[in-house]
Amino acid sequence: MSTPVWAALDAAAAPAVAGIARRAQRGFDPARVPLLGVMGAFVFAAQLINFPVGVGTSGHLVGGALLSMTLGPAAASVAMTAILAIQALVFQDGGVLALGANVINMAILGVWAGYLPFALWGNTRRRKLAIFAGGALSVAVSAVLALSELLLSGVRVPAGALVISLVLFLASALLEGAITLAVLQGLERIQPRLVRQPRAGWSPALGLLAIAAVLLASVGVLFASQAPDGIERLTRQAAAVPGVWLDQAGAGLAGLALVYGACLLFGRLARRRSA
């Protein structure tokens, strides 16, 4: 059927999280624990504040980009991981098995993708655009990756649903960009020291290339995952998967785990649609 995607993601997530946590720990001392914990609680509480976007809908902050621009991307990754863990354990929101996938999508790749435009252009005239792009990119990348992982695991999604999903992702991404920008501007008015100073901008060409690379990678995964048979053949050859049982185990686990991951994602989007 399909590859044990979730297992691979969980396995990859473990050292990735450990790496990030170690890096955050080296950069800051344990005295930073309260800051990350409290700001994680802030992101949770921020879900209670509604941003009106139109008739019958309102949305809320996801937070990865905002945290990265104020606490730094490594700290933001740790805080977002803690948020995902609490969501899974305490609120049964997004399953425990999918934690690895969610951490990679949202806490690691989403946060760093969101930080990228800010790091590149946060010091230039295009600052506001950079902040907006960061917010949008963080959500877009997380969402596209989650969808890709879903498709990779063999869950068949009809083309119509796929298009609707992508449109939803785009809307959420734009909203996150707008909220991130508005909140950051609010912060700068009251307490400018809270916003990080990115290092002097790289050349715009290099920056655009980096962003293009991120976008292509995400979209590329999406399209590649549309052809699960091809991937399957490749991985079978690569991993020499023994026997039928492992396949079925992989399929079942992958399917279940990714349902959870996607539930978390769509849950967030669905909450945005509720007034």
Place this chain on the structure above:
Amino acid sequence: MRHVVLDRWSRGLSAVHRRDPRAKIVALLVFLVVLATAHQALPFLALALLLMLSAALWWARLPVMGALARAAIVLPFTAVFAVVSWISGDPQRGLALVIKAYLSALAVLLVVATTPLPSLLGALETAGVPRFLLEVIQFLYRYLFVISEEAHHMTQAAASRGASGPAWSRLRFRAAAGALAVLFIRSYERAQNIHRAMLARGFQGSFGPFESPGLRPADAAFALAGALLPVALRLVVEGAVR
């Protein structure tokens, strides 16, 4: 608030509560794998596993109906998938996903509702999760309610000034952003004050070890029974169907 209920449940004193969290996690993982990899006679297996979990909930002296209801939180979203699968011509898969999602949530709920968070985090530490991350999770949990209350007060204050309702308004958007900025700063300053209190009380760089009681025979027995039971149930159900 929901997590207050869960916190209360987790501080119970039943036999299940008293088991080492590592034993519970082992049993949980086996349960999840058995469930996830099942594809034959799923409705019967699901019923058997549901009864097993309900019995465990009862043994843990938790409100069974309350727990069953709480695990149903996952249903609305998995229902979307059921529909999508049905549309793409595979209704069985959709149903299977819903069943598995619900039972997994219930199993996780059972473990979380019988283990106070610090103990759970302690078990995760022995499994190799970085301590820094676990301490952040613990702090997040501790201040979740406090910050949410502040946010709630802010929305209440705004609502009483006529800011409720979802109608599009640039003003409202900026007001919400302003509220978030204020909440951010208050949270940040709170974190600074916590840090000061820590230093004032002689903080040396660690918050102390997570509780980790030693493993007792009862824990091993629990882990074994908890792991074997779902496997046995599945073998029986699949055997009966064949």
Place this chain on the structure above:
Amino acid sequence: MTPLIEARGLKFCYEDGTNALNGVDFHLDSGETVALLGPNGSGKTTFVLHLNGLLAGDGFLRICGMPLKPENFPAIRRKLGIVFQDSDNQLFMPTVLEDVAFGLLNRGIDRELALARARKALETVALAGAASRAPYHLSAGEKKRAAIAGIIVTEPEILILDEPTANLDPPGQSSLAQLIAHLPQAKIIVTHDIPFARALCRRAVFFQNGRVSEEGTLDEVVSRCRWDATFEQSKLPG
């Protein structure tokens, strides 16, 4: 006898340039309970944060004879305990007992001994039953008492309480006054609550614009600074 706290000409400026302390002279003798009064923003809390090295200003400052140098901080923080205004910021451990024991555990005291002493401290503040509860389940009054337990458990010589009656209802305030009156430490109480101060303090010090502008007995300071919130019915509109 050397005063427990001795400050002369203490000055401090925040990063953004605002002058917070403009030459504070202050002393605290053994066994005293002093009230720190003054308008908001006059530097009372800023001053308190200097006493255990959380902030560093210029001027003469000695705690139990020790100057405020980083190598002295551990010893100073053992002798001087601060109960902060917001108890939530002080009760950061998962259970009340662990939080009260925090100060002891950080000093390397054996865990069992630390927990036993923490339990005793909770008895002193009449919170013995709350040991295994999570802090956010406590009422405001209980949180304040738990915070105090966490400070007195390390047996400091000086106790500073920053606005202890904030958010407490009247019964909470009077039981808190009772508790504090029985503690043996020399105390500084930062407060706006004059009746509360009257129950506990004889001497008072009035802060204004980052300096001590008045000093004397509590009644003297209150009347000289007209710092009593009495509402004469006839003078109110309507």
